[in-house]
Amino acid sequence: MDNEPFAHVLLDQLEGRASATGTQFKWDGEAWAGTDFNRFWVKSEGNIARSSMSDGDQEFLYDRPIPRMRYFDAQIGVRADLDSDPTRAWAAIGLEGLAPYEFEFAPTLYIRNDGRVAGRIEGAYSFRVRQRLVLEPQIELNFYSKDDKARKVGSGLSDLDGGIRLRYEINRKFAPYIGYVYSGSYGSSAAFTRATGDATHTSSFVFGVRVWR
Amino acid sequence: MHTSNCLTRRHFMQSLIAAGIVTWAPGQGAAQMLSQSPKILEGTTFDLTIDKLSVNFSGKPRTAVAVNGSVPAPTLRWREGETVTINVTNRLKTNTSIHWHGMRIPTDMDGVPGLSFEGIRPGETFTYRFPVRQNGTFWYHSHSGYQEQTGISGAIIIEPQTAESEAVDREYVIFLSDWTDVDPHTILSNLKEDGSYYNYHRPALNHLSGDPQTKKFSTALAQYLMWSKMNMSPTDIADVSGSVYTYLCNGVPPSLGWKGLFEPGEKVKLRIVNGSAMTFFDVRIPGLQMKVVAADGNAVEPVMVDEFRIGTAETYDVIVSPENMSYVIFAQAEDRTGYAKGILATSANNEAKTPTMDPRPIRTMADMGMKMKGMAMPAMSGDGKMNMSGMQGGGMEGMSNMDMPANTAHVAAGHDTSSMTVRSDSAMNMHVPPEEVARTMWDQFPLPQPGRDVLPVGTPTSVPSPLPHLASVLKVGPEVSGIAVITGPKLSDPGVGLQHNGRRVLAYSDLKARYPGVDRRSPTREIELHLTGNMERFIWGFDGKKFSQAQPITLRYGERVRIILVNDTMMEHPIHLHGLWSELENGNGSFNPYKHTLIVKPAERLSYLVSADVKGHWAYHCHLMFHMEAGMFRTVVVA
Numbered sequence: 080m081d082n083e084p085f086a087h088v089l090l091d092q093l094e095g096r097a098s099a100t101g102t103q104f105k106w107d108g109e110a111w112a113g114t115d116f117n118r119f120w121v122k123s124e125g126n127i128a129r130s131s132m133s134d135g136d137q138e139f140l141y142d143r144p145i146p147r148m149r150y151f152d153a154q155i156g157v158r159a160d161l162d163s164d165p166t167r168a169w170a171a172i173g174l175e176g177l178a179p180y181e182f183e184f185a186p187t188l189y190i191r192n193d194g195r196v197a198g199r200i201e202g203a204y205s206f207r208v209r210q211r212l213v214l215e216p217q218i219e220l221n222f223y224s225k226d227d228k229a230r231k232v233g234s235g236l237s238d239l240d241g242g243i244r245l246r247y248e249i250n251r252k253f254a255p256y257i258g259y260v261y262s263g264s265y266g267s268s269a270a271f272t273r274a275t276g277d278a279t280h281t282s283s284f285v286f287g288v289r290v291w292r
Numbered sequence: 293m294h295t296s297n298c299l300t301r302r303h304f305m306q307s308l309i310a311a312g313i314v315t316w317a318p319g320q321g322a323a324q325m326l327s328q329s330p331k332i333l334e335g336t337t338f339d340l341t342i343d344k345l346s347v348n349f350s351g352k353p354r355t356a357v358a359v360n361g362s363v364p365a366p367t368l369r370w371r372e373g374e375t376v377t378i379n380v381t382n383r384l385k386t387n388t389s390i391h392w393h394g395m396r397i398p399t400d401m402d403g404v405p406g407l408s409f410e411g412i413r414p415g416e417t418f419t420y421r422f423p424v425r426q427n428g429t430f431w432y433h434s435h436s437g438y439q440e441q442t443g444i445s446g447a448i449i450i451e452p453q454t455a456e457s458e459a460v461d462r463e464y465v466i467f468l469s470d471w472t473d474v475d476p477h478t479i480l481s482n483l484k485e486d487g488s489y490y491n492y493h494r495p496a497l498n499h500l501s502g503d504p505q506t507k508k509f510s511t512a513l514a515q516y517l518m519w520s521k522m523n524m525s526p527t528d529i530a531d532v533s534g535s536v537y538t539y540l541c542n543g544v545p546p547s548l549g550w551k552g553l554f555e556p557g558e559k560v561k562l563r564i565v566n567g568s569a570m571t572f573f574d575v576r577i578p579g580l581q582m583k584v585v586a587a588d589g590n591a592v593e594p595v596m597v598d599e600f601r602i603g604t605a606e607t608y609d610v611i612v613s614p615e616n617m618s619y620v621i622f623a624q625a626e627d628r629t630g631y632a633k634g635i636l637a638t639s640a641n642n643e644a645k646t647p648t649m650d651p652r653p654i655r656t657m658a659d660m661g662m663k664m665k666g667m668a669m670p671a672m673s674g675d676g677k678m679n680m681s682g683m684q685g686g687g688m689e690g691m692s693n694m695d696m697p698a699n700t701a702h703v704a705a706g707h708d709t710s711s712m713t714v715r716s717d718s719a720m721n722m723h724v725p726p727e728e729v730a731r732t733m734w735d736q737f738p739l740p741q742p743g744r745d746v747l748p749v750g751t752p753t754s755v756p757s758p759l760p761h762l763a764s765v766l767k768v769g770p771e772v773s774g775i776a777v778i779t780g781p782k783l784s785d786p787g788v789g790l791q792h793n794g795r796r797v798l799a800y801s802d803l804k805a806r807y808p809g810v811d812r813r814s815p816t817r818e819i820e821l822h823l824t825g826n827m828e829r830f831i832w833g834f835d836g837k838k839f840s841q842a843q844p845i846t847l848r849y850g851e852r853v854r855i856i857l858v859n860d861t862m863m864e865h866p867i868h869l870h871g872l873w874s875e876l877e878n879g880n881g882s883f884n885p886y887k888h889t890l891i892v893k894p895a896e897r898l899s900y901l902v903s904a905d906v907k908g909h910w911a912y913h914c915h916l917m918f919h920m921e922a923g924m925f926r927t928v929v930v931a
Contacts, residue, residue: 080839080840080921080923080925081831081838081839081840081921081922081923081925082840083480083921085480085481085484085485087481087484087485089485115484115770115829115831115838116770144769144770144829145770146769146770147767147768147769148769148770149523149768149769149770149772149773149774149826149828150523150773150828150829177523177828179520179521179522179523180517180520180521180523181520181523206497207494207495207496207497208496208497208498209496209497209498210492210493210494210496211492251482251486251489291485
């Protein structure tokens with residue numbers, strides 16, 4: 080009775096990003112299926128610009144609530160960087176949940192078999208302006224232990240993607256939004272990016288839709 | 293999100309006709325047809341057929357599951373002392389069942405699939421047969437999946453063997469329910485992803501403009517941050533709201549209003565049943581006082597009230613004396629997102645003005661079992677004392693500064709000490725009654741129903757000391773988002789949203805049984821159970837465990853126990869024990885009321901006595917359907 084499985088797909092960001100250098104398409108979402116205590120998660124994000132895909136990231140995770148924690152789950156699994164650049168595979172272990180003040184927080188640690196380590200911190204906060212009008216600041220930070228020139232990532236803080244979106248929940252599951260996003264690369268990542276002729280700091284006007292089912 | 297306002301009468305008439313709720317009779321006034329209640333079936337043998345039915349309660353055609361083509365199901369009228377036979381035929385493609393709510397019957401007739409009955413398979417007919425040994429207002433509903441939510445529920449009226457003391461001229465069943473066009477499975481699924489999915493009154497920027505009381509921004513902001521810090525919301529009143537519910541009175545939506553007729557000067561008895569899946573109703577009839585004469589089927593000393601809260605699965609009988617005008621039976625949902633409506637009138641053409649809904653209630657720190665510095669605590673105690681409450685693991689700072697009574701475990705367990713003595717030593721007394729007493733009593737099991745001319749059995753024996761507060765072993769986790777440190781009885785509190793509203797509102801402390809309890813023994817054992825949950829994950833349970841992870845509660849046949857319920861959640865839970873009575877310890881000693889469903893308020897600690905006088909496997913659960921489905925369920929084995 081109370082161990083019935085459920086499944087949901089949430090696409091938090093399904094958007095076009097218009098900046099001085101052109102328009103790119105971005106998605107970022109997650110899906111889960113399972114019971115209260117055993118869930119499988121899929122996380123997926125990526126950018127598409129001029130028919131080339133960048134920052135592709137797909138994760139397949141097993142998820143369990145953490146004992147003695149009310150709002151946090153532990154997740155373990157694999158991450159595959161799949162896009163136009165060389166593919167990398169990682170083992171992933173992380174947390175996902177609700178910190179005090181309804182702050183969504185998800186730090187994850189990634190390890191490759193050659194000993195490289197990467198980290199990602201995602202955070203978001205939903206500020207309700209009105210019942211259906213929600214202002215959501217969001218940020219994602221990526222860290223790497225070593226340079227990986229082929230994927231244009233450098234050691235230390237590699238890149239940051241942060242934005243603020245104002246969505247209108249036509250219903251809970253369909254909310255169009257507009258927003259402003261900054262994305263930048265730092266350190267040697269910035270150098271690798273510059274070398275390919277791309278911008279290291281981009282500010283975009285975004286429009287998209289947050290959907291789930 | 294009030295969808296019901298935009299419906300046309302024609303639309304509804306068509307749907308009601310389609311639903312078989314009204315019969316089409318050209319030339320007859322619509323209002324007259326609508327004054328029909330669900331069909332009443334009388335006698336000792338009943339044939340009930342469960343089948344799909346096209347209905348339209350909200351403006352959209354939907355499929356319900358119905359009993360004899362009727363939503364709600366037909367009212368069954370029985371007589372005390374007779375044996376009834378009910379043949380239930382399942383024409384669905386899935387299993388079904390019928391549970392006789394509040395009926396004291398053998399366990400294999402109780403109708404809970406998986407406990408002592410397999411359920412009724414498609415195409416099969418199951419025959420229920422049991423002697424009716426009680427009287428009053430009860431109800432019946434499916435205990436399979438979400439069938440109760442989708443249509444299978446109806447009233448039971450049992451006439452007493454000897455006439456009641458107060459004769460009435462007319463009586464009506466007022467069957468309240470909540471209809472949704474959404475598949476109930478989808479509702480639970482949505483709640484698993486977002487516990488506030490159906491709450492369209494969450495804290496927002498516009499609420500920060502000022503605290504309702506003080507109009508101060510700083511107070512409003514402090515409140516906002518305090519709740520936000522706990523990842524909770526003070527507007528968390530009902531999990532499923534009027535955003536998807538149409539509240540029905542006798543199967544009629546409020547845009548039409550069920551109508552009952554009376555002659556001026558008549559005494560009218562209203563048998564009010566909360567047959568909803570998820571909704572508490574606050575019932576009043578503006579302009580009329582109601583004399584409450586029975587609760588959960590059992591007679592109580594009459595008490596005059598303007599309003600009462602009826603939890604899911606409770607029943608109340610009230611008597612009203614309407615004059616020559618029309619009245620609205622106004623049943624607002626606890627979260628004020630909608631209402632069910634009936635009209636009492638002298639003529640089918642008379643209408644009555646529907647009142648506006650009251651302001652939405654707001655949870656306070658008291659509901660969380662907490663106290664905030666500088667915040668006024670509402671008076672909430674049932675025994676006249678102020679209970680300062682606190683919460684463990686609630687993420688609150690300064691918790692250690694709180695004042696706590698020295699003996700918290702004592703507060704509720706000992707609040708009704710009129711008939712018992714609490715021993716000072718802490719050893720548990722697990723003794724059953726003396727052999728001799730036990731033997732003479734066990735001849736009488738199951739115990740007779742409370743009523744006139746029923747002689748009580750048993751003599752009081754010693755009473756154990758209360759158990760240490762379980763909060764010391766209960767820990768926060770995925771299934772427990774908070775634990776109220778200090779709780780207390782709230783028996784004289786009518787409930788959130790009903791305090792100080794200028795009306796005389798019924799409280800549990802008002803319920804004094806008309807007839808003394810039949811089992812006068814003192815309990816020999818105490819069972820303390822905490823109602824727990826995690827709203828964010830939408831997991832509910834007892835003692836931090838959901839049904840699938842817990843062991844049954846075992847009672848020894850013949851024993852008398854005190855069950856102490858402690859609500860560690862911030863919501864009310866209507867707790868229902870099948871097969872056995874729950875004698876609420878509300879300070880009336882041997883006249884404590886016998887109930888089958890008890891509302892436990894947030895941070896409340898209440899106790900009741902149970903005589904384990906019928907062997908079997910009994911369901912014990914929160915009657916909010918989605919709380920039950922999400923784990924707030926136990927099996928009670930009497931062996």
